[in-house]
Amino acid sequence: MSKTTGTKGVSRRTLLKGTAGLAGLAAGSGAITGFPYVKSADAKVLRYLGTAVNEGDDISKQCLKDTGIKIEYITATTDDVTKRVMTQPNSFDVLDTEYFSLKKIVPSGNILALDARKIKEFDNITPVFTKGETPGGKKIGGQGTAPWKVLYLEGKDSKKFATSATEFVTLIPTVYNADTLGIRPDLIKRPISSWSELLNPEFKGKASILNIPSIGIMDAAMVVEATGKYKYADKGNMTKEEIDLTMKVMTEAKKAGQFRAFWKDFNESVNLMASGETVIQSMWSPAVTKVRSMGIACTFQPLKEGYRSWASGFCVSKGVSGAKLDWAYEFVNWFLSGYAGAYLNRQGYYSAVLSTAKAHMEPYEWAYWMEGKPAEKDIKAPDGSLLEKAGAVRDGGSYEDRMGAVACWNAVMDENDYMVRKWNEFIAA
C-alpha cells in the first residue's frame, strides 16, 4: 500500500471506490442468479450442544451427505453444557448430554419431550436403557441415576419422570460405556482386581482420582465398599452421614499422601498416566486408548466389584418447533441408523442400537469390540490409525461381560449441594 501511494498510482480513496464497485458488481450478479444461493442459506442447520464425546467431523460430514442436515457443533464440558441449558436454552437446537444431568435439566423445563413413535429404531434400543438388563438377560446394577429411571416423562409438558414406559422420552440414548480404573501394568507388575487398590499404601503418592465431585464420589464409594468398610443402600444417592463417611476415608488417604494429583479433563488424565506420575487412577476408556497409542502400556482394568457406568444421548431444546423439529427427528433417526453407532463402537464406546451398528461394521471388528474375541486382523481407529495388533483382546471382554458387570451409574444425588461442600473440604484438607 504505502509503496503504491508513494509512487503515484492508487490512493486509498480510489481503492475504496474500486472495492465498493466490485462489491456492488458481486451483489448485482448475485441478485440475478441468486435464488439458489438464497435457498442454500436457508439450509437445514442444527446447532448441536454437547461434550466432545459424540462430536466427530466424520459424523457431521456423513450426516450432511445422507440427510442434508448441517451440524454446527458447540462443544463444552459436561458442567458447562448443563449451565448453558439453564441460562441460554435458545442457544442450541439439539442437546447431547448425560442421563444424570436430566435430574437438573428436566425440572428446569428447558427441553422438549420427544415422541417415541417418531423414533424409527426406538424399539430396537438396547434393553440396557429400557429394562436395565443386557440383551443376554444379565441384570444391570441400578444404583445412581440409571437411564431407565429418567427415560420417560409422565406427559408432554410434564417435569416429572414416569415410573413406567410412556411415549414421551426425555433423552434418546446414543452412547455409553462402563468405566473403571486405569493402571500402568509395566509399573505395577502384579494383577489388580479390586477398586480398593486405589487406596493401597503400596501406591502412595502414585494414585489419582478425578476432581469432578459427582463422579469422583461414585469412584470413592466403589473404593469404600471394596475395602469392606461400609455397604451403601445406593451409592448414587447417599445420605449426609454416608457422604461424611466417604469423604472421611478419602481425606485420611489424602492426608497420608496417597494421591499424586487430581485431574479434571481428559488430557490431564492422559498426561498423569503417560508420564508415570500416577500408576493407578480413575480413567475414561478413550484416555486409556490415547496413552496406549503413545506406545505406553496402560490397561482399562476390569475389577471384581464391577463398573461405574455412564450414558448420554439427545434432547431437543424447548425452543425448537416446526420444520426444525422435523430435522431434529430426522437427525436423531439418522444417528441411530448405524453409521454413527459403528463409528462410536470403533472408539471403544457402545452404540444404543446394536443391530444397525453391526450392519455397518466388519464381522472381525464386531467380534473384537462387542464379543470380546481376539482380533482376527489389526484393529484400526476411525481415523485409520492402528489401535491394536491382530490377536489382541479387548479389556474387560464382551459387551455382555462389561455391561452386565455395571454396579452403578453416574448420578446427581438429592444431597448434591451438601456433597459439593464436603468435596471442597476434601480438596482443602
Next chain:
Amino acid sequence: MSEEVLQQAAPGLVPGSGTARAAKPTRLSPSFISWLQAGPMMLVFLAFFLIPLVFVVIVSFWDYNEYQLLPAFSGRGYTDTFEGCIAQLPDLCTIGKTYVKTLKLCFMVWAITLFIGFWVAYFLAFHVKSKTWQMGLSLLCTIPFWTSNVIRMIAWIPLLGRNGLVNSGLVKTGLVNHPVEWLLFSEFSVVLALVHLFTFFMVVPIFNSMIRIDKSLIEAAYDAGATGFQTLVNVIIPLAKPGIVIGSIFVITIVMGDFITIGVMGGQQIAAAGKIIETRVNALQFPAAAANAVILLVITFLIITMMSRIVDIKKEL
C-alpha cells in the same frame, strides 16, 4: 470536521489554538465538556464493572436449588460457606483453611515477584543505557505470556515430574537416591509457575517509576557522600514506591483470584478461593458462588486499602 467546529466542541483540543482563540466565548460550559470527555470511560466502567458487580452482590443474597435461582432474600450462600466454622474452633473450617492457604501463596508470590521485579527494573532503568535495548529487554519479559496454560502444564511435567529432567539429573549425579516428589504438584510448583507468569506485572510499573527518577538526584546523593546502599534506600526506593504499590496490586489481585494455575500446578489438590467459586458455579449454585466472590472481593479490597494506606498513590502520581 473543520478546526473551527472542533474548537467549539472542545476548546484546547486543537493544537496551536491556544490563548487567542480560547478568549472567544464558547457555548458549552467547561464542566459539561469535562463530563463529555470522561463520559465514555464512565459508561464503560458502569456497564462492564459496576452494574455486574451490583448483580453479583444481589444474587449472593438469593436462594437456589438444583436447577434455578430463587429470587428471594436468603443468606444461605453465606451461611453454607461458613458452615461449621464456629463449632470447629480452634480448628479452621474449610473456608478459613482455604483463605489461609490462598493468602500464604499470595504472600510468597508477592515477595518473590517484588524482589525479582525490582532488580530487573533496576537493571533496565539504570544499567541499560540505550532506549532500544530497554525496549528489547522489556519485550523479552513478555515471553511467559506467549504460551497457554495447557502448554505450560505439559511443559512442566517433563521438567519437574517424577521421571522428569530435573529429577533424572539429580538421581544421576547421586545427589538423591529417589526422585524428589515435591517438585511437581506442590506449593513449590504453584509458586514457581505464578512467579514465572506475573513477575512482569511488577517489572513494568517499577521500571516506569524508575525511569522518571531525575538522574541528578542520584548524582547529588553520590556527591553528598552516600554509599550505593544509602542511595538505594533513601532515594530510589522511596521514589519507586508508586510503581511498587501498583505492581503489588496487580500481583495480589491476580493471585487471590487465580484458580487455573493453582489447579494445574498444584495437581488440583490445593484449595484456592477462586477454586471454591468455580466448583460452586459448576454445580449450578450461583448464589453460593456469588457469595464467595463477594467474600474474595472484600478480602482483596482490604489488602489493597492497607497498601494504599502505606503509599498515597494519587499523591505520588
